[in-house]
Structure formats: structure tokens, C-alpha cells
Amino acid sequence: MTKICSTSRITGCQFTLFPMSNDFVDIILSTLEEVDTSKVWKETDDVTTCIRGKSIHIFDVTKSIFLHAAKTGEHVAMSGTFSIGCPGDSSGDVYMEESDILMNESNSISMKQQAGCKFSLYPLGREDYMDKIYEQIDLSKNTGVKVSHSHYATRLDGDVNAIFSALQQSFDNVQKVVSHVTMTFTISANSPSNKD
Amino acid sequence: MTKICSTSRITGCQFTLFPMSNDFVDIILSTLEEVDTSKVWKETDDVTTCIRGKSIHIFDVTKSIFLHAAKTGEHVAMSGTFSIGCPGDSSGDVYMEESDILMNESNSISMKQQAGCKFSLYPLGREDYMDKIYEQIDLSKNTGVKVSHSHYATRLDGDVNAIFSALQQSFDNVQKVVSHVTMTFTISANSPSNKD
Numbered sequence: 412m413t414k415i416c417s418t419s420r421i422t423g424c425q426f427t428l429f430p431m432s433n434d435f436v437d438i439i440l441s442t443l444e445e446v447d448t449s450k451v452w453k454e455t456d457d458v459t460t461c462i463r464g465k466s467i468h469i470f471d472v473t474k475s476i477f478l479h480a481a482k483t484g485e486h487v488a489m490s491g492t493f494s495i496g497c498p499g500d501s502s503g504d505v506y507m508e509e510s511d512i513l514m515n516e517s518n519s520i521s522m523k524q525q526a527g528c529k530f531s532l533y534p535l536g537r538e539d540y541m542d543k544i545y546e547q548i549d550l551s552k553n554t555g556v557k558v559s560h561s562h563y564a565t566r567l568d569g570d571v572n573a574i575f576s577a578l579q580q581s582f583d584n585v586q587k588v589v590s591h592v593t594m595t596f597t598i599s600a601n602s603p604s605n606k607d
Numbered sequence: 608m609t610k611i612c613s614t615s616r617i618t619g620c621q622f623t624l625f626p627m628s629n630d631f632v633d634i635i636l637s638t639l640e641e642v643d644t645s646k647v648w649k650e651t652d653d654v655t656t657c658i659r660g661k662s663i664h665i666f667d668v669t670k671s672i673f674l675h676a677a678k679t680g681e682h683v684a685m686s687g688t689f690s691i692g693c694p695g696d697s698s699g700d701v702y703m704e705e706s707d708i709l710m711n712e713s714n715s716i717s718m719k720q721q722a723g724c725k726f727s728l729y730p731l732g733r734e735d736y737m738d739k740i741y742e743q744i745d746l747s748k749n750t751g752v753k754v755s756h757s758h759y760a761t762r763l764d765g766d767v768n769a770i771f772s773a774l775q776q777s778f779d780n781v782q783k784v785v786s787h788v789t790m791t792f793t794i795s796a797n798s799p800s801n802k803d
Contacts, residue, residue: 425725425758429625429684431626432627435627459725488625490686529654536737537732563657566654599654603632
């Protein structure tokens with residue numbers, strides 16, 4: 412059974428950018444300045460930033476934010492949850508009228524950055540949710556990133572552009588068949604643990 | 608319908624501690640040294656730390672780690688996902704034999720620290736999952752923390768001990784009636800946004 416959605420298919424991401432540096436304020440502010448967020452609804456407080464709009468722009472903006480922060484060379488991480496089809500989710504609908512032209516992709520694609528990422532998919536309201544999860548774990552193997560299993564999550568290692576591509580592909584494929592889907596992720600770059 | 612669990616009720620938390628400081632390595636290492644993790648299974652890599660065992664010890668350890676990191680006075684955050692009843696989850700079962708005596712609570716309870724937290728509950732495999740979520744949003748109002756609604760999450764503000772108490776209460780009550788539950792959280796302390 413595929414549930415019929417009562418609201419538009421607006422996608423959101425609630426995330427936090429974590430620069431492990433005394434300059435964290437500057438890194439966060441300069442990153443937000445460099446990224447074009449004009450096609451998404453955006454709200455930031457002291458705990459998280461929430462952006463909402465078309466799925467393609469949500470992934471475009473989150474990837475760009477992470478890439479700009481990582482290029483400082485500091486150890487940076489980003490943790491958050493993508494969400495689609497949350498009942499009661501309606502504000503920011505006006506951003507669904509934006510065109511499909513990505514505002515940050517041409518810049519992002521030129522940025523080479525290695526990272527490690529763990530993500531988990533949660534298809535909600537379905538008794539067959541584990542099948543949907545397993546299907547996507549298989550699928551993410553075709554995206555040019557190294558895929559491995561870890562407790563409660565799938566791990567992706569590789570280029571940031573490829574990692575976000577795998578995240579987006581998994582999320583999009585599940586949301587086609589499940590109304591309400593969330594996907595948690597933590598991505599980390601320039602960790603001193605990887606510098607040997 | 609309450610699903611019957613195929614494995615023991617082992618609880619896990621996959622989390623990352625983020626000190627926004629050049630001293631992040633020292634803060635993470637000294638925190639892990641000060642917290643007693645002897646009653647949980649533990650695995651750390653460059654992206655996350657995963658602990659597993661009895662629910663009470665998982666909350667005891669995560670709270671203590673956050674409190675020890677926050678007492679440095681640096682802006683620190685912690686983001687992660689609690690999980691129970693994940694099908695296929697079996698390693699670390701030996702820690703289910705530990706006694707219920709908490710190893711860090713006596714120390715934690717004396718530590719006063721304000722924080723802001725956002726959390727989301729995901730009861731899986733249930734078509735009535737939204738009812739389970741709404742019940743817990745109501746419930747967390749009785750815990751001495753300020754509760755507010757934000758996009759995709761419930762926000763808790765107050766003392767860290769009270770916040771973790773609310774998180775634990777919500778998680779425990781849902782896992783009594785839903786086999787597989789996850790709960791995401793991001794908690795933040797000493798943010799410069801709050802210093803005015």
C-alpha cells in the first residue's frame with residue numbers, strides 16, 4: 412500500500428554544521444554567505460538549521476554548505492535529518508514553485524574533498540520498512556563510493572559529491588514508494604584520525 | 608499490534624561529540640577517560656561512536672559524556688540516534704548481563720549545565736506511528752524542561768540532567784509498545800548565540 416500524501420512533497424533537512432575549530436563562528440558565517448540558499452526556506456537557531464523546499468535544492472544546498480566548510484581544511488562535520496512527507500508539514504510551500512536549476516552545483520562539482528559518512532533510512536508507517544531499507548543499501552553500491560555496514564547505519568566513504576549523490580539517490584527512491592521518509596546522516600572531513 | 612521482538616531488547620546509541628574548539632581532540636579524549644563506559648559495548652571510528660547495552664546505561668553514558676565535554680566551557684554539541692529493537696542487532700549482547708547500578712549518575716547529577724536539544728522519535732513498522740509520536744510530545748511536558756515544537760523535531764531547553772531524563776522517558780515509553788524505535792537528538796551547550 413502506498414499512502415497518498417495529504418500535503419505537497421516538500422522536502423526538508425534539519426542539520427548542524429560542526430567546525431572543530433576556535434574559528435567555528437567565522438567558518439559557519441562565511442560558509443552560509445558563500446552558499447546560495449535563495450531557492451529554499453531557511454531558519455537557523457542555536458541548535459540546528461532547517462531548510463525546506465524541492466528535494467533537489469535541499470541536497471544542493473546541504474552539499475554546498477559542507478563542501479565550503481570543509482575547504483577551510485579544518486576538521487568539520489555535519490549531522491542532520493532529511494525528511495519528506497511529514498504530516499502537518501506545510502510552511503515554506505511557496506518554495507515549491509522554484510525552477511529546477513541548481514544554484515550551487517557548478518561550484519560544488521569542482522570541489523574535490525574526501526569524507527566519511529554514515530546514514531540511516533527510516534521509511535515510516537510501513538510494516539515492510541526493513542525491505543525498503545535493504546533495497547537501498549544494495550542500491551547505494553552503484554555510486555562510486557565505498558559502502559560498508561556499521562551498527563544502525565550504512566557507511567559511505569569517498570568524494571563528497573559522490574557521497575551526496577548516493578544519499579540523494581537512496582532517499583529519492585524510497586520516497587517514491589513510501590509517503591513519509593526520514594534519513595539521518597553524519598558526514599566528516601579532515602579528521603586527524605585519517606591523516607596518517 | 609505489538610510486534611514480538613526476535614532479539615533481546617538491547618539498546619544502542621550512535622553519536623558524535625563535537626567540541627567547537629582547536630582542542631577538540633583533547634576534549635574528546637579526556638571526556639572519554641572521565642566517563643565510566645565499563646557497562647556498555649563501545650566502538651569508535653572517525654565518524655561516530657556506537658555504544659550498546661541496557662537502555663539505562665546507554666542514557667547514563669551519553670549524558671555523562673556530554674556533561675564532561677560541556678564543563679570545559681567550550682561550545683560543544685552532540686548529535687546521535689538511540690535505537691532499540693533493530694532487526695539483526697545482536698553483537699554486544701553480553702552487556703545485557705550487567706547490573707542496573709549506574710556508573711556515572713552520582714557524578715552527573717551534581718553537574719549543572721544549561722543546554723538546548725532537539726529530538727525526533729521514529730517508531731518503525733507501524734501505521735499508527737504518528738499517534739505514538741504525539742503521545743510522547745505531550746508526555747515530555749512533565750519533566751521540568753521547556754518544551755517547544757520546531758520543524759521535524761521537539762525542542763527541549765533546560766538543565767542537561769532534565770533534558771536527558773525527558774529523552775529517556777519518551778524513548779522508554781514508546782519502546783514498550785513498539786518493537787523497533789529510533790530517536791534522533793542534537794544537544795548543544797555554551798553556544799555564543801546564548802551568551803547575550
